[in-house]
Amino acid sequence: MHPNSSAESMAKITKRLCTLVLRLMAVAATLLAAIVMVTSHQRTSNFGISFEVKYNHTPAFQYFAIANAIATVYGFLVLFLPSESQLWRLVVALDVVITVLLSSSFSAALAIGDVGKHGNSYAGWLPICGQVPKYCDHVKAALISSFVGLIIYLLLLLYAIHTVLDPLLLKKT
Amino acid sequence: MARENAQKLEDGTELVPVRKPMDWTIVVLRVVAFLATVSATVVMAINKETKSIVVATVGTTPLSVTLTAKFHHTPANVYFVIANGFASFHNLFMMAVHFFGDHTFKDKGLQLVIVAILDMTNVALLSSGDGAATFMAQLGKKGNSHARWNKICDKFEKFCDHAGGAIIASYIGLLLLLVITVLSIVKLLKRN
Numbered sequence: 001m002h003p004n005s006s007a008e009s010m011a012k013i014t015k016r017l018c019t020l021v022l023r024l025m026a027v028a029a030t031l032l033a034a035i036v037m038v039t040s041h042q043r044t045s046n047f048g049i050s051f052e053v054k055y056n057h058t059p060a061f062q063y064f065a066i067a068n069a070i071a072t073v074y075g076f077l078v079l080f081l082p083s084e085s086q087l088w089r090l091v092v093a094l095d096v097v098i099t100v101l102l103s104s105s106f107s108a109a110l111a112i113g114d115v116g117k118h119g120n121s122y123a124g125w126l127p128i129c130g131q132v133p134k135y136c137d138h139v140k141a142a143l144i145s146s147f148v149g150l151i152i153y154l155l156l157l158l159y160a161i162h163t164v165l166d167p168l169l170l171k172k173t
Numbered sequence: 174m175a176r177e178n179a180q181k182l183e184d185g186t187e188l189v190p191v192r193k194p195m196d197w198t199i200v201v202l203r204v205v206a207f208l209a210t211v212s213a214t215v216v217m218a219i220n221k222e223t224k225s226i227v228v229a230t231v232g233t234t235p236l237s238v239t240l241t242a243k244f245h246h247t248p249a250n251v252y253f254v255i256a257n258g259f260a261s262f263h264n265l266f267m268m269a270v271h272f273f274g275d276h277t278f279k280d281k282g283l284q285l286v287i288v289a290i291l292d293m294t295n296v297a298l299l300s301s302g303d304g305a306a307t308f309m310a311q312l313g314k315k316g317n318s319h320a321r322w323n324k325i326c327d328k329f330e331k332f333c334d335h336a337g338g339a340i341i342a343s344y345i346g347l348l349l350l351l352v353i354t355v356l357s358i359v360k361l362l363k364r365n
Contacts, residue, residue: 063304093355096355111247
């Protein structure tokens with residue numbers, strides 16, 4: 001029996017637990033963002049004209065919902081990967097792709113949301129948040145949740161480089 | 174030239190560091206990605222179009238209004254320029270490190286880690302800049318009838334064309350930077 005096997009298995013359990021907790025939080029954040037975005041809709045009537053806004057009126061919000069859904073499904077599948085599998089190296093590469101997807105969708109939705117909130121006087125686009133405040137709050141909540149998921153994925157990338165790839169050769173073989 | 178970096182072993186033979194083919198692949202990809210992101214930055218930053226539109230006719234003289242479309246009217250385009258600027262500076266810095274300073278780091282592992290982390294950071298930054306500018310361009314091209322936002326590309330065609338070209342160049346830079354990131358991570362793996 002190796003004398004330090006209990007210390008090694010403690011380290012492995014800690015590493016596994018840490019990864020699991022982070023990934024679970026990321027799945028929860030992206031799932032929440034997708035659901036809140038998809039259920040955001042409001043209908044108001046202004047001078048007898050009814051004005052309805054839904055998330056799928058804007059392609060940026062559709063892309064945001066789809067990207068967060070893809071990230072949720074991916075994160076959920078990775079949760080069940082056993083700890084010793086060789087696929088963890090593929091997971092590092094796929095994590096980069098999912099982070100890129102999440103960051104581009106977040107930034108696109110933020111840009112369109114900014115036009116909705118502040119308008120664009122040069123292009124003659126009026127802000128709509130004054131007329132549909134509940135919709136704007138919904139979208140804001142979805143954006144915040146997705147941002148949390150993005151930060152967690154960035155942390156997971158750094159953690160994956162540390163544990164899976166071990167660049168400073170800290171592990172003894 | 175290569176002999177300056179040679180180390181002498183005990184039995185008198187010399188160790189000369191050899192540049193592997195993957196290094197040259199990464200450098201070539203970095204040069205092309207640098208050119209793509211620099212062109213995207215420059216084309217978007219000098220993007221400007223002025224147009225006079227006749228608004229009314231008083232008697233026989235037409236009244237015209239001069240409208241200008243500049244890139245900084247939209248915060249998404251400003252962020253696009255900044256993100257592409259960061260990415261091109263990163264590519265330039267990495268090329269300089271490869272050509273001039275490859276042997277300054279005593280700890281090769283630390284250098285590879287820093288390169289990989291910086292690559293990933295710049296990929297995330299560049300992708301977010303691209304995403305924002307793409308959807309603003311889509312809004313300018315098609316408008317949004319539900320929010321009563323009119324399209325602007327039918328009046329400012331040159332502006333929209335230039336912006337579209339800059340966005341396409343930035344996507345090429347993003348794709349190449351993604352490939353470079355994967356190769357940097359593979360280099361980290363091979364070291365083990």
